[in-house]
Amino acid sequence: MKRKNFNACDTSDQLILTPYKNGICLIYPELAKKKFLNHNTAKTVKKTLEMPFNSYFLNKNSIVERTNHETADMFGLPSAKHAIGKSIFDSAKLSCARQIRNNDLEVINSKKIKISDVAVSLENLSNFNVLSIKLPWYSLTGEVIGIFGSSIILGKHPIADFMQSILYLGLLNQPSQFFYLSSLVIDEIYLTERECDISFFLVRGKTANEIANILHLSKRTVENYLENIKNKFNVNSRSQLIEKLFDHFISNKC
Numbered sequence: 402m403k404r405k406n407f408n409a410c411d412t413s414d415q416l417i418l419t420p421y422k423n424g425i426c427l428i429y430p431e432l433a434k435k436k437f438l439n440h441n442t443a444k445t446v447k448k449t450l451e452m453p454f455n456s457y458f459l460n461k462n463s464i465v466e467r468t469n470h471e472t473a474d475m476f477g478l479p480s481a482k483h484a485i486g487k488s489i490f491d492s493a494k495l496s497c498a499r500q501i502r503n504n505d506l507e508v509i510n511s512k513k514i515k516i517s518d519v520a521v522s523l524e525n526l527s528n529f530n531v532l533s534i535k536l537p538w539y540s541l542t543g544e545v546i547g548i549f550g551s552s553i554i555l556g557k558h559p560i561a562d563f564m565q566s567i568l569y570l571g572l573l574n575q576p577s578q579f580f581y582l583s584s585l586v587i588d589e590i591y592l593t594e595r596e597c598d599i600s601f602f603l604v605r606g607k608t609a610n611e612i613a614n615i616l617h618l619s620k621r622t623v624e625n626y627l628e629n630i631k632n633k634f635n636v637n638s639r640s641q642l643i644e645k646l647f648d649h650f651i652s653n654k655c
Contacts, residue, residue, distance in 0.1 A: 410538070410546055412458050412467035414447035418549070420571050423513050424537030425549045444570050450481075452551075452566050454558055455531075457484075458538060460547040463505045464488045475554065477525050494522045508535045508548055514572075516647070518555065518640040530555040532640055534567060564606025590633050599626045603639070604647045 416427040427446065450456050450469040457468035465484045473484045476492040490498045501519060508515045518532045533552035540546045553563045592600060595616075602612045609627060613620045631637065634645045 410458065410460050410466045412446055414445060416446045418444045418446060418449050418570065421539050422537070424539055424545070425572065426539045426541065428541065449570060452570075454563055454566060455552045457550050458547060459505065459550065461509055461545070462488065463502050463548070466547065476523065477527065492523050494524060497522045504533075504535065505548055508537055509545055512537045512545060516640050516644040518638055532560065532563070534572070536572060561606040561608065561611065592630070592633070596626060596630055599623060600630060600646050603627070604643055
C-alpha cells in the first residue's frame with residue numbers, strides 16, 4: 402500500500418484533540434477558543450499519546466501518521482517512529498489486516514464512531530484480542546482525513562481504566578452526563594430498570610464483578626442479565642453490546 406499525502410495530516414505535539422461532529426479535529430491552541438469554544442478539551446496530541454494505552458492517528462489509507470510507544474510495542478516495533486508510514490498490512494496476517502482495514506473504512510465512510518473487538522494475528526506469530534474505539538478524524542474544513550483510534554489488549558489492560566481514559570479525553574462526552582433510567586426502549590427493544598442499571602455501568606467499562614458489587618448482586622446474576630441483554634440486541638460480544646448502548650447512556654440523546 403503506497404503512502405499518499407504524508408504531510409497532509411498535521412499531528413504536532415501542541416495541537417489540541419477536540420471532539421468534532423462524531424469524531425475529532427486537531428486544532429492549534431490559539432484557534433481553540435475562537436473556533437471550538439464549546440468543545441475545547443485542552444488535551445494536546447502529546448498528552449493524548451502519553452495515555453497508558455494504544456493511541457494512533459491514521460490517514461484515509463489506514464497508514465500511521467502518528468502513534469505512541471504502546472502501539473509500536475504491541476506490533477513488535479522498536480519505537481513509535483518506526484511505526485510511522487506503516488499500515489496493519491505490514492505486521493498482521495492478511496485476513497486479519499483486511500478485517501481491520503474494513504473496520505477503518507466503515508468509520509471513514511459512515512463518519513461514525515466504531516467500537517470493535519478483533520482477534521489479531523501477527524506475522525511474528527503473536528496472537529491477542531484487542532478492544533478498539535475508532536473515530537473519524539476531521540480537517541479544519543470539515544472533511545474526514547483519517548482516523549483517531551485507541552485500543553487495549555484484552556486480558557492485559559483493564560477495560561474500566563480504558564473507558565475512563567476515553568471519557569477523560571472527552572471523546573464520549575463527560576461522565577456527568579451519565580444517569581439512571583427506570584426503563585428504556587432502544588430500537589424497539591425494551592430494557593427493564595435493572596437492565597438499564599447494568600447497561601449504565603457496562604458502558605462505563607465496569608466488569609461483571611464490579612457491577613455486582615455496586616448493585617449488590619451476585620456476579621452470576623449480572624452475567625445472566627448481560628447475556629439476556631446481548632440476546633435482545635442479537636449480539637455476541639461485550640464490545641458489540643457497548644456499541645449498541647453507548648449512544649443512549651453517554652451522548653446527549655439520553
